[in-house]
Every structure is written in structure tokens, then in C-alpha cells.
Amino acid sequence: KQWYQRRVAITAGDEGAEHQQSDSETQNCISRLDKDVSTWCTCGNCKTMESELECYCCQESTIISDFLLSRKDATCVTELPIFKKTVEEKHVLELQGSGIRTVSRDSEGTIKPEGYRFIAYTTFLQMCTLRFCGKGRRYVVPSCVVSRIRAMFPSPNGKYTDFVPGYIDSRI
Numbered sequence: 275k276q277w278y279q280r281r282v283a284i285t286a287g288d289e290g291a292e293h294q295q296s297d298s299e300t301q302n303c304i305s306r307l308d309k310d311v312s313t314w315c316t317c318g319n320c321k322t323m324e325s326e327l328e329c330y331c332c333q334e335s336t337i338i339s340d341f342l343l344s345r346k347d348a349t350c351v352t353e354l355p356i357f358k359k360t361v362e363e364k365h366v367l368e369l370q371g372s373g374i375r376t377v378s379r380d381s382e383g384t385i386k387p388e389g390y391r392f393i394a395y396t397t398f399l400q401m402c403t404l405r406f407c408g409k410g411r412r413y414v415v416p417s418c419v420v421s422r423i424r425a426m427f428p429s430p431n432g433k434y435t436d437f438v439p440g441y442i443d444s445r446i
Contacts, residue, residue, distance in 0.1 A: 306330075317350035319418035324436045332416040337402050352422045360397050361419075362426060367393045388435075390427040398423075412437070 306314050306329040311322055315331045323329050332338045332351040348354050360366055371377045371385055371393040378389035385393070399413055414437055424434060 315417070317352075317418050319350045319352055319421065321417055321421045323417050323420065324434075327414055328417060328420065328437050330414070330416055332418050335416060338416070350418050351416065352418050356401060357398070360401055361394050361423065364390070367397065370397050387427040387429060391423050391434075394423045394427065395419075 307322060307326055311320050314320075314329065316333045317331050320329075320331050333349075338351050345354065351357055367390055368385065371389060374393065374396075377392060378386040380386055395415055398415060398419055
């Protein structure tokens, strides 16, 4: 995972501030693959992901944790009513996906599970007001969110696309 060690990370709470990750930050993230999830997950819904970069909890995100701190009814972003009404509602996702040409569909035009996952991730990032995504700017979604979306729209063959790095990678 050498690309991860060289990658410049943008801290979501520091709007535009860039810093090179220190060796201790990199080692802390890398070691999460070998640790029990409960040592780094505080929301209780995370799972160990395929890469070091993807192993992080929603409560580690400045954007999400600030919102969660103002609520008493949820400890995880996946428990929030806005998440349930936007990311978990299939009809909302179909509406969101109606204008996206790159959404995976079958020959009849029905959205495939990977298409629903793509729309759900995009909708989640919009919910976090992160509008500048794309080929060069990628956001790593918390493990609990990825796990929830994969559970809702499972891959028929059990294989998923891992995080694809861009020019600038950020955790939200």
C-alpha cells in the first residue's frame, strides 16, 4: 500500500488545509487491519474493510461526528433518520439515479445492485455536503456506511469494488 503512504490527505474539518500524514498516523491506520474492530470503531456498526484507508468509523469524521454530537438518538450515521430516508429508500435512490448515465442497469433498464450502491454512496456524500467528487477527487466513506449499503444491495457474486484512489483522497 505504498500509494497510501505517499498520498496527501485533506482533513475534512480544515476546509482546504493539506497535511502530509505522519508515520504514526499511517501506522495507526495500517494496524487496524490486524486489530479487532472494537479497538477503532466507536459507533458499533463498522467492519474490517479491504484496505487500511477504508478502516475508519463515522465518529472519526469531523463532519459526521459534529452532527452526531447534536443528536441524542443515534451513535452512528447509519441510525440517523436522514440516512434512512435518503440512502436506504430505494425509491429515493431510483429518483437520484434517473439523471446519472453511468449507473449500472440491466437490459430492461432496471438498476442493478452495483448501481444502487453507487447511487447510495453518491447520495451519502451529498448528504454530507461534499459535492466536489469525481475521477480526481475521491472521498473514503466510513466503514459502517459501506457495510450498511453493501448489506442493503449485496453483490450477487460477493465481490465489491474497493476504494479507487484519485489525485486527491480524503476521509470525510
